[in-house]
Every structure is written in structure tokens, then in C-alpha cells.
Amino acid sequence: MERGEKRKRVPRQRGLAPGELCPDVELCPKAQQQWNAGMAKVPALRRLVFALTGAQRTHIDDVMSKVLLAYFARLKSGPLEGEVSAYLRTITQRQAWRHLEELRDRAEEFVGDETDRLEDPNAHISGSLISKVALQQACGSFGRNSATSS
Known part of the structure; x- marks a missing residue:
């Protein structure tokens, strides 16, 4: 980079503008009007998702x-037969609930079925000074044994 040249900063992408969300596929004129009406409701739908889930932006x-x-x-x-806002509200609620179920299922897979060990006092290392010294000595002897064996 030369001396008088400024460093160009790339802005962080925060999503697409609503006009850019329209896919390339052609819709019939009435369906296109309903798509545009639905896109106008996106901020309200985002607030609905936040109210239902309390989730973060991602x-x-x-x-x-x-x-x-x-x-x-x-x-x-x-095109839809009924009202656009009612349809969008319904699928937004269902997708939000489905997303929460997916998150719950992923959390259950991550934690597993060993949650009963959390209540087992023998599974925890006590905070006493004697056990910390014993742990440090055990780690120190392990480090020495592995260094001599290699």
C-alpha cells in the first residue's frame, strides 16, 4: 500500500435490502403484488419472531x-386466496416454534443423557486446598512421565 492511499474498509453485511430479496423467478402479477405486500410486513414479522423466541439476531x-x-x-x-398478513403470521409462528424445537434437540444431543451426573457430588472436584494440591501434583507427575517416555 502506497503512502497517500487510504485503506478501503469492507462494510459488514447486515442482510439484504427488502427490494433485493425478490428471487429471479417470475410470479404472476397478483402473486407478485402479494410478495411485495409480504415484504412490507418483514419488520413486523421479525418483531413477532423476537417476541415468540427471545432469540438473538442470527x-x-x-x-x-x-x-x-x-x-x-x-x-x-x-396467489393466496386469503389475507397475506394472516398467512405470514401463521407460517412465522410455526417456523419460530420449529426453530426452537431444533435448538432444543441440538442442545439435548450436545448434553446427552448424562444430566444425572450433574447432581452427583462425586462427579465434581471439591474446592478444598488439599484436592487442588493433589491435582497439581498428579498433573505434574503426568507431565514428567510423558516427557521421559518420549
Whole structure:
């Protein structure tokens, strides 16, 4: 980089503008109007997801991407018969609940079935000074034994 040249900063991407979210596939005119009406409701739907889940921004983005994908897939088959806002609210609620279930299932897989060990007093290292010294000595002797064996 030369002397008078400024370093260009790349802005952090925070998502796409609502006008850029429209996919390349052509919709019929009525379905396109419903898509545009649905895109105008995105901020309200994001608030609904936050109210239902209390989730962070990344989780809200995950839920909203699933909602918009499902909404677009539905509009590809033709325009909605009912009201757009009611349909969007329903699929937003279902996707938010489904996302919470996925998070719960992932947490259960991560923790596993050994949660009963959390209540077992023998599974915990006590905080007494004697046990800390014994632990340090054990780690020290382990380090010496592994150094001499290699």
C-alpha cells in the first residue's frame, strides 16, 4: 500500500435490502403484488419472531429466511386466496416454534443423557486446598512421565 492511499474498509453485511430479496423467478402479477405486500410486513414479522423466541439476531435471520422461502414457494403455485398478513403470521409462528424445537434437540444431543451426573457430588472436584494440591501434583507427575517416555 502506497503512502497517500487510504485503506478501503469492507462494510459488514447486515442482510439484504427488502427490494433485493425478490428471487429471479417470475410470479404472476397478483402473486407478485402479494410478495411485495409480504415484504412490507418483514419488520413486523421479525418483531413477532423476537417476541415468540427471545432469540438473538442470527436466530431471527434463520427463522425469517425459512419463512420467506416457504412464502415464495407457496406463491410460485399461485396467489393466496386469503389475507397475506394472516398467512405470514401463521407460517412465522410455526417456523419460530420449529426453530426452537431444533435448538432444543441440538442442545439435548450436545448434553446427552448424562444430566444425572450433574447432581452427583462425586462427579465434581471439591474446592478444598488439599484436592487442588493433589491435582497439581498428579498433573505434574503426568507431565514428567510423558516427557521421559518420549
